[in-house]
Amino acid sequence: MILLGHVFLLIALIAAGYASFTSFAGAQAFRSGKSTATVPSVVAAVLALTVVLVVLSAALLTQDFRFAYVAEYASGELPWHYALSALWVGQAGSLLLWTWLSGLVALAYLIHARHDAAAMRLRTTGVLMAYVCLLTAIMVFAADPTRASLTASAEGIGLSPLLLHPAMLIHPPIIFLGYAAWGVPCALALVALADPRGKADWLPRARAWTLLAWVVLGLGIILGGHWAYQELGWGGYWAWDPVENGSLIPWLTGTALVHCLMAWQYRGMLKRLTLGLAIATFTLCNLATFLTRSGMFSSLHAFSRSPVGWAFLATTMCLSIAGAGAIASRWAQFRPERAIGSLWSREALVVLASCGLVLLSCVTLVGTFMAPLSGLLGGHTVVVGPAYFNNVLTPIGLLLLCTSGATPLLRWGRAPSRRQVRLLAVSLCAGLAAALAAGLSGERNSVVLTVLGCAAFAASALGAAVWLDARRHGAPLPAAFAAVVRLRRPQYAGYVMHLGFASLAVGIAGSSLGTVRDVVTIRAGESLTWSGYTVQLAAIRSYDAGERLIGDIQLDIARNGRQVATLYPAQHFHRRQNEWTTEVAVHSTWLRDVYTILHGVTDGQRAELTLVINPLVRWIWVGGWIFLLAAGVRLWPAATASRAGRLARARPKFLKHTRPNVQRRLQYK
Amino acid sequence: MGTGRTLALGAGVIAVATAYWALSGAAATWQYYLTVDECMDQAARIVGSRLRIHGTVGPETLEIDRNQQLARFVLTGERECVQVICTGTLPDNLAEGMEVVVEGYLERRDLVRGHKVMTKCASKYAAQGRT
Known part of the structure; x- marks a missing residue:
């Protein structure tokens, strides 16, 4: 063998x-x-x-x-x-x-x-x-x-026992699939740069592969976060660890690439940035591999010392030099075909969002490489903490949330129509109303309120855009909805991804800014009131489960006098590895997670544990599912010959109610 | 001012603001990243400073009180060693002979007071000597 x-x-x-x-x-x-x-x-x-x-x-x-x-x-x-x-x-x-x-x-x-x-x-x-x-x-x-x-x-x-978790069965292969898929846009961009005619025939192919790679890598990152949340037992899902950052950075540049490809295809703009991002994203995947495998970074994930990492650094440098050189040599050939139509056009927002994403990537890259950079430049090796990353993430995240929310009601090359402006105003009011409602219900954090408002704005803008398209269609509303969704499936799938992003932002904002955490000691049979919950220690148990010795406690969690969950946080001793693992227990709802970590039991009677309230965490995982579903819809192959024939036959029936100029608009993609 | 220029100005403002946020975040959170040997060499200068110190948990020095979330151990480098007292959530796989990074501050020349210990990840790529 x-x-x-x-x-x-x-x-x-x-x-x-x-x-x-x-x-x-x-x-x-x-x-x-x-x-x-x-x-x-x-x-x-x-x-x-x-x-x-x-x-x-x-x-x-x-x-x-x-x-x-x-x-x-x-x-x-x-x-x-x-x-x-x-x-x-x-x-x-x-x-x-x-x-x-x-x-x-x-x-x-x-x-x-x-x-x-x-x-x-x-x-x-x-x-x-x-x-x-x-x-x-x-x-x-x-x-x-x-x-x-x-x-x-x-x-x-x-x-290691920490790896015995379902998320670890799929998280690494998905990340690797994402890295592999980013190779296609990069290869297409390099080939496009080598083509002296500078044709744009690679764009549709690059868009499909970029979206696939983007969704796969994003899903891998979210799964990794879910594993950390459930298995590492510290109450969080993201630690700005160098290796985590290593996979986040290409995802950020890839997000910019997804949008720049559209700007090139529809408006002939941002060509150099698009080519640069396609090459940079794959290059950054190689850099992420260097982070993990070189042993240069002491992170939660990587302690290895092997020559393999340096081979990836060499690949990263070769790709960077080749890409930068090729773009510089073809600079004039890839000049934009059109100017930006309006400050309130889609391409303007794509420029702003791409700018934000690239800056965020750069800041994350600098923060990740702060130790070797500072060693080289200043003599003292220093690192930065999470606040460095969060300081930038919050405002840029809000900028991205606003731009992605407004997109469905904007047009390529032109300012929005009067009707679109009215609907934007209505969506803005819906966002303000949501923020106000959250404020009245007790939320005081301005960032959380803003994120909630932006998410509501994004949702209502999407609803308004669908309604507007259906109204233009002219058929009775249910039939018109079905028709426009079918005709504009890829476009709507993109909007739904923006909703997924809003969901992700709500989860991240809520769980980052509203966490309540306490270390408590409870005696068996006693209960305590904490953050609106009554926590009772019902039982302390220890038993032998073959390879593992398990000690756990039974916690009855009640809210407003009604029991809502029974949790069993535990400590496992793995005999083979001679290693303890902490098995957290989580009660998850749409508003908050009650997260419990058992540290130990003294005298068989007193349990020492950490209780954490993590608001809105579930919305992060929901965001991941929305990305996946929307990408599936977006990437589903276009109509087959027989279906295309049926659609073509059905089309006049729908469109006969529609004015000619509206027919053109419905087909402008 | 044309649309392109206005947008370029907006992008410039975002870039400057991002640089400011990044610098203020860095100024508030930077800390030395040192090996045990480097830390001991510079100890007189950096006492009281925030740091992350990288070394190996010395043999037969690790005491863990999981109830108190407290760990005491000697962190060893190639030449020097330093006592560490760490509080807070401890990693499950913390053990003697393991490479760790302790985040905290140098309380006095021979003592690091830590609030976070990061250990080698369970998942990844064998350390030196294992392959």
Whole structure:
């Protein structure tokens, strides 16, 4: 099995290199009408990587401790799904997964772009496969996942108990898929820069892949936050840790890219910024990998010291230099085709929002690299705390919330119509009313009130935009709603994502600014009143659960005299790892989470615990679900031939009620 | 003033404001980041300063009182070591021989008073010597 893994890893390296070469050669050959060997070589590389992945997965599932990787991360006690998750826990395994996903992405792109211009498709595949080749080379020379163990062992070290959480089954693969998917917009941008004609035919393809990568990476980040919230037991979900920041920064630049691509496609603007962001986002994914794997940063996530990280730093620098050089050399070619139509047009807001997002990325990047930067510049190594990041996040977040809320009622290239202005005013009133209502119900924090107001503004602006479109349609309202939503599905999906962002902002603002936290001691049978809740310690228990020794307490939580939850915060002692873990217990509602952390029990009678009220946390996870659903709707393939025919036949029936100029507006996308 | 210029001015204002917020946040929260050896070398100068200190929990020095959320240990570097008393929520996997970063301040030359301990993440990429 080990030999099989070795051989196929080498085959993958050769096939990926050959695929890259044949792609570039094929792009030249297509000009003279010759065929290319790109598809078979890409398939061969992906199949070879699949074999290595299957070999390592089988070794993990069967506890084949002849593999050094299996001996380090597996154990006979792990359930099969956690044994499989060891694949992405270690350096070599996670690299293998990332490489495999990058290969799959290249193959998917090749299939997805089969009707695109051959030269663009092949060059883009060439860039993607060159990256797969690089990752495979790193594995072959520095982090071989199929390396044989030097010592024979009958049992492995196993996973840390903190990783035995469902979110960890999917969080790392989703992050890696996000990183892999960002490769496509970057490759397309590099190919576009290499094209002397500077055509914009890559934009529709880049938009689809950018959105996919953006949603996947965002989902991965939210899942990581959820794991931290449930498993790490400190009551929060984001610590501005360098590695967390490492994945957030490309997501921020990617958010700007999603919008700049639209500005280019619809208005021929922001071309250089778009190209720069496409390359920068993927470059920042490599920088995030450097953060995790270099050992340079002592973070919650990364303590490793390995040459692998430096290979990613070199990749980051090469991509930065190549991207900056290419944009500079084509500067004149990518000048904007049109000026900004109005200060109250969509493109103006895209410029402002992109400016805010890029600044936020820069601030986060500087904060993350503060230690090495200050060491280089000032002699003393210093780091900054969360307040540095939050100081910038709050105002920029509010700016983004306002711009995203207003978008549905603005137009490309022109100021809003009178009717849109009236509806904007109505939406603004709805936002003010929501903030006022929250203020009257006792909320005093100005940031929370502003965020709530902005979220209500965004929701009502979306509702107003749908209503306006339906009114323009002219058909009876229910039929008109259905028709405009169907006709403008991608656009509405984008607006719904803005609602997801509003939900995320509400959750972050509420949980960051309204948290109440206390350490308390309760005797068995006693109760205490805390933050409007009555907390009673009903029982203290300890029992043996095989590999674990469990000590937990039963807390009966009541509010206004009515029991609302029974929570069991616990401490687990894992015999194999000789390690304690804190298992928090959370009662979650739409308004607040009651979060309980058990620290210990004294004399079998007194429990020491931390009680936390985290307001509105659930809205963060809801925001993630909204992103996912809206992206699914947005990316769902356009009408098939048969459905398109049905739609075309149905269309006159709806549109016969509509004035001609409105018909044009409905179809302007 | 044209639309483009007005927008550029607005973007400039946002950039300046962002720089101001970032600098004020940095001024309020900066702290030294030092290894144990560096900390001991500069101890006379930085007593009382906020810091994050990076080292290894010394063997047979760790005492944890989880009820009080209190940990005492000796943090060792390559040449020097320093006593640490840390209060607050402690990481579950805090153990002797583990690399940690303690956030707090240097109370006196040989004592760090911490309020946060960060340990190696469970998830990631074997430390030196493990691979």
